[in-house]
Amino acid sequence: MSEPAATHVRFQGVCKSYDGTTQIVQNLDLAVLEGEFLTLLGPSGSGKTTCLMLLAGFEQPGGGHIEISGRAVDDLPPRERNIGIVFQNYALFPNMTVGGNLAFPLEVRGLASDEAAERVRRALQLVRLEGFEDRRPAELSGGQQQRVAIARALVFEPRLVLMDEPLGALDRRLREEMQYEIRRIQRELAVTVVYVTHDQTEAMAMSDRVAVFNRGRIEQIAPPEALYEEPEREFVAGFIGENNLLRGRVSAITGDLCTVDFRGLAVQAFAVAGRSVGEEVILAIRPERVALTPKPGEYTNEFDAKVEDLVFLGDHLRVRLNLGGYESFVAKIPNIVGHGAVLKGDSVRIGWTPTDCRALPADDADAGMAA
Amino acid sequence: MTERVASDGASPPRRARAARWRAAGLTLPLLAFVGITFIAPLGAMLTRSVYDPTVADALPRTMALLAEWDGEGLPEDGAFAAAAQELVSARAARSVGQLASRVNRIEGGTRSVITRSARRLATRDAPARDTAGWRAALIEADPAWAEPFIWRAIRRAGERVTPQHYLQALDLDRDVGGAVVARPEEQRIYLKLFARTLAVSLGVTLLCLALGYPLAYLIAQAPAHRARWLLLLVLVPFWTSLLVRTTSWIVLLQSQGVLNEALVQLGVIADNKRLAMIYNMTGSFVAMTHVLLPFMVLPLYSVMRGVPPSHMRAATSLGATFPQAFRRVYWPQTLPGVGAGSLLVFILAVGYYITPALVGGRTGQLISNFIAYHMQQSLNWGLAAALGGILLVGVGALYFVYDRLVGIERMRLG
Numbered sequence: 001m002s003e004p005a006a007t008h009v010r011f012q013g014v015c016k017s018y019d020g021t022t023q024i025v026q027n028l029d030l031a032v033l034e035g036e037f038l039t040l041l042g043p044s045g046s047g048k049t050t051c052l053m054l055l056a057g058f059e060q061p062g063g064g065h066i067e068i069s070g071r072a073v074d075d076l077p078p079r080e081r082n083i084g085i086v087f088q089n090y091a092l093f094p095n096m097t098v099g100g101n102l103a104f105p106l107e108v109r110g111l112a113s114d115e116a117a118e119r120v121r122r123a124l125q126l127v128r129l130e131g132f133e134d135r136r137p138a139e140l141s142g143g144q145q146q147r148v149a150i151a152r153a154l155v156f157e158p159r160l161v162l163m164d165e166p167l168g169a170l171d172r173r174l175r176e177e178m179q180y181e182i183r184r185i186q187r188e189l190a191v192t193v194v195y196v197t198h199d200q201t202e203a204m205a206m207s208d209r210v211a212v213f214n215r216g217r218i219e220q221i222a223p224p225e226a227l228y229e230e231p232e233r234e235f236v237a238g239f240i241g242e243n244n245l246l247r248g249r250v251s252a253i254t255g256d257l258c259t260v261d262f263r264g265l266a267v268q269a270f271a272v273a274g275r276s277v278g279e280e281v282i283l284a285i286r287p288e289r290v291a292l293t294p295k296p297g298e299y300t301n302e303f304d305a306k307v308e309d310l311v312f313l314g315d316h317l318r319v320r321l322n323l324g325g326y327e328s329f330v331a332k333i334p335n336i337v338g339h340g341a342v343l344k345g346d347s348v349r350i351g352w353t354p355t356d357c358r359a360l361p362a363d364d365a366d367a368g369m370a371a
Numbered sequence: 372m373t374e375r376v377a378s379d380g381a382s383p384p385r386r387a388r389a390a391r392w393r394a395a396g397l398t399l400p401l402l403a404f405v406g407i408t409f410i411a412p413l414g415a416m417l418t419r420s421v422y423d424p425t426v427a428d429a430l431p432r433t434m435a436l437l438a439e440w441d442g443e444g445l446p447e448d449g450a451f452a453a454a455a456q457e458l459v460s461a462r463a464a465r466s467v468g469q470l471a472s473r474v475n476r477i478e479g480g481t482r483s484v485i486t487r488s489a490r491r492l493a494t495r496d497a498p499a500r501d502t503a504g505w506r507a508a509l510i511e512a513d514p515a516w517a518e519p520f521i522w523r524a525i526r527r528a529g530e531r532v533t534p535q536h537y538l539q540a541l542d543l544d545r546d547v548g549g550a551v552v553a554r555p556e557e558q559r560i561y562l563k564l565f566a567r568t569l570a571v572s573l574g575v576t577l578l579c580l581a582l583g584y585p586l587a588y589l590i591a592q593a594p595a596h597r598a599r600w601l602l603l604l605v606l607v608p609f610w611t612s613l614l615v616r617t618t619s620w621i622v623l624l625q626s627q628g629v630l631n632e633a634l635v636q637l638g639v640i641a642d643n644k645r646l647a648m649i650y651n652m653t654g655s656f657v658a659m660t661h662v663l664l665p666f667m668v669l670p671l672y673s674v675m676r677g678v679p680p681s682h683m684r685a686a687t688s689l690g691a692t693f694p695q696a697f698r699r700v701y702w703p704q705t706l707p708g709v710g711a712g713s714l715l716v717f718i719l720a721v722g723y724y725i726t727p728a729l730v731g732g733r734t735g736q737l738i739s740n741f742i743a744y745h746m747q748q749s750l751n752w753g754l755a756a757a758l759g760g761i762l763l764v765g766v767g768a769l770y771f772v773y774d775r776l777v778g779i780e781r782m783r784l785g
Contacts, residue, residue, distance in 0.1 A: 079692065082690070091681040095700070108691040152689070
């Protein structure tokens, strides 16, 4: 992306509630760029699928507006939005052949049958199912059905494609293969894809950007690396990968860093929040960034801990530590030649750099997630 | 553990077989029930439609002698003697009435000839007669015995296995030579009745489909709590007596009924031109459709519930209008339900009895009403059985055709 891409889809203050009291989607703002692969990631019930249905036009927003290519679509019925949709269970029509399924959107658009046949052939070629025109969906494997569903969502050449957990029904190996395939097709056609999943690995592997949903809100929207390395919210830190989440109080501030008091330990952290002394913050430290028995003085943050438990996992050692009375502090120690043997009950020294330790705002609504 | 099993005596496969037999034994009451209440009566009915030993049992010697008769002129004297003697014994055994009715069905007017002759022969204290004497006595008892037609009637009635009932049920008969011919115009009733029954059943089926499909669709689309209530409303008629439901239509549709009164009051029709909506074909039609509607709605609903809502959504997202999506995606997927409901309603309608009997009047009677008539009034069970047999074959054929066209395994009843 050398020049900034245009906005393809825009949500402005969109709200949705089915019963009038529970807000499924709350005051949502979201911009999807032209040609972008954006994933809506979140636990079930977080409102991500509802967002997709609102965009598709199957649901009407209770408030706010949705724009597609700069045009408000609030009054546009689904069939006029020209959006390709891949449904969770594919929704292939069992009474038609694969060719019939693919030709359906072309026929209802009044396309001549020979041109339709050519487009169907090309779409099948795109998903590598050449010659499958006369098969019935029931005769296909799950992965093949998936490919047909994708081909059908693309055959009428929409610029925007929505996918609702399309890989949920596949086994792991096939899922990885399809992740790659979907990404390849998206790049080849340069279509905008809005993809819904609850699987963070999938989101990480495929997306240009990921929007993390929680309770009808977007917690953070960022490229996968940034989401992992620079979480800005406690929920994101806990949801993406693994993090030690420690609740503490800011005792001093120095530039971008702050000192947080955690059970009497003074921890240096990167201040995402924690801009005032006395503020409650959540410290997020990745287990793989914790070093065991560092050289003295190597890290600003160095503390004594006791090994509560350890599990050998081949490429790494998973150590549960007691840090200042907090017994669930986890460190992942890579299995590389020369690291000292640790035993259960050992007293060890651990350390990490302040930039690997982020002080996030303590969201009381998410208190359950806090350590 | 495995050792214990092996040392238990019986080998595992044998024990498994014994267990299977025990399990199969549990279905014995069911098999007995089906056998006694379903297969046996059906078999008896089909047997009765072609097998009638009444005359053959009562007049064995006569039948043996008539077998050699060429059917032209009169039989030999021995047949007269045998017939006269066997009529006397039949009268003593009180079977002469049945015998006479049976012969009378072949040839009208022979009932009185036979019963009268039997009475006269038995009451007249006859001296020992020779063969010629018996012949004279029989003709004296009734001059009809001197005509060949009565002998032909007896001979035909004496066939143990006879196509007679089926021929009659199809408005056919056999002429003197035994060739199958159509009955005279004024005697043909059953073919017309079959045609009427099929037409009414087809009409009722289509009407049920036209009314039931939107209803089933509505229920299938409704949210769960409302679908429960709607389904309950469909089922309520099942818990009401059929008689009550049928007679309520009388209340509504009769000439002094609610509908006619309302129309007269509103000035839509004149008082002396009230609509005849009951005790005729219209009555049968309306009441049967009402009674059979649930049998259409339930299979349809069950199939519609199985069509994922995402299919219609997918179709609209692909650019289809609702009619396009419905015709191309939804309707084809509900065909198994349409087939099941239609087959069910049609089969039930073809054999429907009580509703046409109550509200059909003269013109709304169907084949079942005539089966009942022959069972209860005319006591011609053979003909009733033949009519029933033809109905059974017709329904079987329909089932076969359905299986060929749609596949019976695709049918879902609920």
